Amino acid sequence: MVDLTRKRAAEKENVEKALDNLKDVMGREKRSTVELAAIATFMHNVYNGIENILKQELKAKGTKIPKSETSHKDLLDLSTSIGIIPMELCDQLYEYLTFRHFFVHAYGFMLEEKHLEDLAHNIPNVWSQFLSAIDRYWETEG
Numbered sequence: 001m002v003d004l005t006r007k008r009a010a011e012k013e014n015v016e017k018a019l020d021n022l023k024d025v026m027g028r029e030k031r032s033t034v035e036l037a038a039i040a041t042f043m044h045n046v047y048n049g050i051e052n053i054l055k056q057e058l059k060a061k062g063t064k065i066p067k068s069e070t071s072h073k074d075l076l077d078l079s080t081s082i083g084i085i086p087m088e089l090c091d092q093l094y095e096y097l098t099f100r101h102f103f104v105h106a107y108g109f110m111l112e113e114k115h116l117e118d119l120a121h122n123i124p125n126v127w128s129q130f131l132s133a134i135d136r137y138w139e140t141e142g
Helices: 002-026 033-061 071-081 087-105 113-141
Strands: none
Touching: 002 033, 002 113, 033 071, 033 087, 033 113, 071 087, 087 113
């Protein structure tokens, strides 16, 4: 339990740093392709942090982590089905999962600023909802 708490705290700290960097870049009035790529990178970092925390929770329960071509989607589905995150949050996280897939497989110059802005403005709220869900889960299961 102590190890899980420590890992989770480290992951949360890293996500908070990524959110701080994202906020800095989002505060700029005009953004270059490099700055759009930075926004995408920080959002990718936040989503990866969320997945890492979910994996840690599943491992702590002794639940097998999905490993397949759809493992990222399966991770969200499994986390929802066993009650770690609610379905409403899962639906929001699917948007970031879709973005993650695009980010990993596309080129930085293909990023659409409006879509990035919409996702970036919402991700602090999604992160907050995620933390609340994890805390509720930990209180009942931990």
